[in-house]
């Protein structure tokens with residue numbers, strides 16, 4: 001009761017724009033939906049289709065079964081690969097098991113896989129800037145395990161030793177913090193003059209736009225709330241971006257997780273959501289803040305994100 005009393009009062013909410021679902025996540029969810037319509041339940045999905053617990057539970061209610069690995073799927077079933085992509089070894093395993101595969105890998109992740117294969121075919125060492133334990137990185141490394149070296153931070157970039165310093169390239173996980181990844185790439189570039197860069201930035205448009213939107217509002221906020229699940233890389237990066245701008249920030253999986261103590265004395269609250277977090281969860285969070293006192297909600301204008309990806313042929 002005391003926490004409620006201390007957290008109440010008038011507030012301003014500043015909504016970051018853009019926020020929430022990206023084109024790759026919308027496509028992945030639609031792939032599972034269409035697969036359920038076309039083939040009937042159950043449809044199996046390897047790993048979380050996107051890194052959000054609410055999306056996963058919603059699809060489970062509709063007949064999706066989430067598994068860790070291909071060998072948990074009964075032979076002959078329909079299996080969807082998640083948006084983060086898989087290694088060729090996983091594809092081969094699914095084929096050997098006689099599974100009907102529908103691939104929901106985001107086309108922007110597929111682009112990184114293609115780059116890695118291209119460099120590997122000319123025997124280059126590929127520095128993959130990213131987090132070794134992330135599923136996307138796991139899948140990308142699997143394209144050429146002997147040629148890809150994961151570089152997680154500036155210190156690793158400063159000490160990594162390739163097979164041939166004259167034949168090196170780099171690629172990036174799509175959901176990194178833009179400034180941190182650029183710093184790592186700069187260290188690699190300074191050490192290896194022959195380093196080949198991706199044709200265009202691997203960090204995707206959605207990651208870049210959501211981080212910029214946080215930077216745009218950070219100076220006007222006492223606190224930033226990021227709607228997203230704890231295993232969502234791009235949501236965690238939004239928290240870090242705000243913190244680097246000097247604003248306290250918290251990840252909130254669901255409005256019910258909101259710790260009232262963190263709201264005490266916070267009058268201007270920024271709200272955003274990672275690319276895998278549904279927009280409805282943002283609405284719920286803003287609704288909860290409105291329950292604590294009079295609320296004004298503002299949202300800066302931004303260019304609309306118009307990118308759409310076509311669906312895989314199995315479900316289009």
Ligand code: SF4
Nearest residue numbers: 022024025106174204
């Ligand atoms: S965050 Fe970027 S790479 Fe990941 S699914 Fe969305 S658009 Fe694709």
